[in-house]
Amino acid sequence: MSDGPDSGAPPGACSSYHFRVIRRAIEVIDRAAAPLSLDALAQELSMSPAHFQRLFSQWVGVSPKRYQQYLMLEHARDLLRRNFTTLDTVAELGLSGAGRLHDMFLRWEAMSPGEFSRRGEGLDIRYGYFPSPFGEVVATGTDRGLCGLGFTADWGRARALDDLVARWPRARFTEQPDALEGWVSAAFGDPAQPGKTRLHLIGAPFQIKVWEALLAIPPGHVTTYSEIARAIGSPRAVRAVGTAVGRNPVSVLIPCHRVLRRSGALGGYHWGVAFKRALLARESARRDAATPPGQPCRDPGPGSA
Numbered sequence: 001m002s003d004g005p006d007s008g009a010p011p012g013a014c015s016s017y018h019f020r021v022i023r024r025a026i027e028v029i030d031r032a033a034a035p036l037s038l039d040a041l042a043q044e045l046s047m048s049p050a051h052f053q054r055l056f057s058q059w060v061g062v063s064p065k066r067y068q069q070y071l072m073l074e075h076a077r078d079l080l081r082r083n084f085t086t087l088d089t090v091a092e093l094g095l096s097g098a099g100r101l102h103d104m105f106l107r108w109e110a111m112s113p114g115e116f117s118r119r120g121e122g123l124d125i126r127y128g129y130f131p132s133p134f135g136e137v138v139a140t141g142t143d144r145g146l147c148g149l150g151f152t153a154d155w156g157r158a159r160a161l162d163d164l165v166a167r168w169p170r171a172r173f174t175e176q177p178d179a180l181e182g183w184v185s186a187a188f189g190d191p192a193q194p195g196k197t198r199l200h201l202i203g204a205p206f207q208i209k210v211w212e213a214l215l216a217i218p219p220g221h222v223t224t225y226s227e228i229a230r231a232i233g234s235p236r237a238v239r240a241v242g243t244a245v246g247r248n249p250v251s252v253l254i255p256c257h258r259v260l261r262r263s264g265a266l267g268g269y270h271w272g273v274a275f276k277r278a279l280l281a282r283e284s285a286r287r288d289a290a291t292p293p294g295q296p297c298r299d300p301g302p303g304s305a
Contacts, residue, residue, distance in 0.1 A: 018059045019135045021045060023153075025056065025064065026071065026278050035068050059133065061286040070281035108199035108215070109144060110208045120168030120202070127164070128177025129157060130184045134252070134279075140164050140173070141180045145198030146187070148249040151271050167249055168202060187253055199250060206234075210244035217258045220287030222280070224262045246270055252279070 028044045029036060036044075041064055042052040056064050115123075125147065127140045138160045140148035148164035155163070165173055186196040201208055209232045217223055229241045248256045251271055257279045261267045269276035 018055060019133055020153075021047075021052075021055060022059055023135070023278070025052075026274065029068055029071055030274070035065070038064055060282055061289040067281060067285055070285050071277060108201055110201040111203070116202060116204055118170065120171030123168065123171040125168065125171045125173050126176035126179045127161060127173055128175060128180050128184075130177065130181070132184075132188050134275075137184070138164065139180050139184050141183060142200045143179075145200035146180065146183050146250060146253070147200045147202050149184075149187075149251050149253060150249075151251065151275070154272060164249060167247075197253070199253065201254075202249070203244075203247070206237075206240065207244040207247060210241055211248055211250075211254050214245070214248065214254050214256055214259070217255055219255075220283045222258045222260050224260055225267070226262055228259065242267075258283075 024045055025041060028041060038049050038053055042049040045052060047055075053064065056067070060067050062070075123142060125140050125142055127138060127148075129136055129138050129152065131137075135151055135153040136157075138148075138150050138152055138157065139146055148167070150160040150164055152160045165171075183197050201211055203211065210228060213223075213228045213231050225241050225245065226235070226238050228245070229235050229238045232241075234240070245256045245259055246268060248254045248270070251257075257269060257276045259267065266273055266276055266280075
């Protein structure tokens with residue numbers, strides 16, 4: 001039985017290997033007709049129970065047994081009952097804004113409507129590939145901040161990059177990871193880079209309004225498409241809000257995975273519904289476990305849990 005390539009890694013280490021293990025565990029849990037024991041899960045993953053329990057708990061913050069409860073489909077509906085975010089209240093309390101979000105973890109600015117209409121013409125965008133707690137990511141950015149973030153695990157590098165490039169077809173793209181490394185590192189919780197993540201949102205004015213509303217949703221909480229539509233002053237534009245959420249180019253950091261249908265159904269997710277469910281379950285688990293700030297494996301996104 002193999003415990004994986006980093007079985008000797010320090011207890012707090014975050015790695016793409018960890019996420020691959022968790023992803024495989026989620027797939028096994030999803031296929032099972034009933035909750036699985038620790039021994040059964042470890043056997044399916046060809047790991048010792050002790051090592052699997054330790055690695056899983058480091059990444060998620062709770063035991064595999066507890067996490068299975070968060071992965072249940074009913075959990076989304078429970079989130080709506082217990083942790084629904086009213087965006088009007090967030091705005092009234094001053095918790096969202098272009099200059100200050102979640103204790104200065106993330107700052108953003110938007111492209112002007114005129115710049116957007118040129119579809120990136122005259123814009124220099126750098127890109128690179130980076131490890132993250134969620135597997136390898138492809139990141140794009142201008143000199144003003146990150147403008148794209150996608151995942152390569154299922155799509156592959158070429159397709160994930162093409163998905164981002166197609167959004168700004170007239171821009172000049174250059175592979176230059178060094179220009180983005182600090183922002184990406186800070187985004188995923190590097191304690192040496194506090195408050196240094198910047199976003200440059202490139203989208204139509206309506207999309208920007210929707211993405212700004214998404215930035216107001218705290219980790220471990222959810223909202224609905226209709227609530228976002230109401231919060232941005234367009235209560236009848238639920239379908240258009242859904243389209244704008246789906247066009248979010250900066251996954252995880254602009255947390256479109258925290259938006260559910262009014263029924264409690266997960267809805268879609270650009271990078272896959274299974275990924276959305278895993279993100280929600282992990283954020284909920286870590287919030288409920290009250291993980292102290294500064295732990296090595298912090299939740300990505302605007303703020304940490």
